[in-house]
Ligand SMILES: Nc1ncnc2c1ncn2[C@@H]1O[C@H](COP(=O)(O)OP(=O)(O)OP(=O)(O)O)[C@@H](O)[C@H]1O
């Protein structure tokens with residue numbers, strides 16, 4: 001498996017407050033990797049650095065062998081990183097369809113065989129979005145908004161999909177629907193970084209995990225290795 005993303009010794013700060021203290025991890029092509037940890041441990045901060053939303057103070061980020069740290073966000077999206085951000089952040093006064101079209105783009109790097117995402121294909125994954133296509137963002141339920149956030153990221157034709165708390169605050173049935181969609185995408189070979197509080201679901205679905213504490217990675221390993229580490233799960237994840 002080739003390596004898609006390599007993050008090395010990443011450091012970042014909010015003003016004088018340092019949030020990341022040398023984080024390293026990698027994602028191989030086709031892998032689903034998680035960033036785990038309690039609240040405030042630095043997971044969203046890593047995502048902000050990946051997408052050019054927070055300056056990288058030290059360290060490096062390479063995507064498909066190309067250094068991307070401190071690139072502007074739009075260049076990063078064009079290279080094939082798709083973000084489903086914390087809090088969904090859909091456009092409330094645009095319709096479902098306008099939200100989807102707003103970010104649609106053909107990636108620069110199309111050498112892999114992933115089918116291009118179209119409105120029809122997003123609607124076939126999320127029939128509810130098709131029914132709601134003319135409704136404005138603010139009129140949607142939380143689950144529908146989350147589906148829209150995922151659909152919108154897929155419309156950028158990502159090679160790596162990054163989901164920050166995509167099941168947060170959703171009813172169990174909707175959550176299950178989201179996990180099903182992400183599993184289907186995994187089976188199609190789409191690489192993913194997933195941040196989520198549902199460790200049980202992640203243990204079933206993801207390949208490898210990075211456990212964070214206070215801006216550092218304190219453990220990493222496969223799902224089967226993490227399942228065997230009850231003390232890690234208890235100490236760093238509190239479950
Ligand atoms: N905009 C900001 N300004 C200042 N400090 C911030 C900001 N965003 C996050 N922090 C701080 O950076 C640290 C890491 O936060 P981060 O948002 O990365 O955590 P997280 O692991 O995503 O957790 P969660 O999403 O569960 O809160 C925390 O101490 C947090 O208080």
Ligand SMILES: [Mg+2]
Pocket residue numbers: 043044045086164
């Ligand atoms: Mg977060």
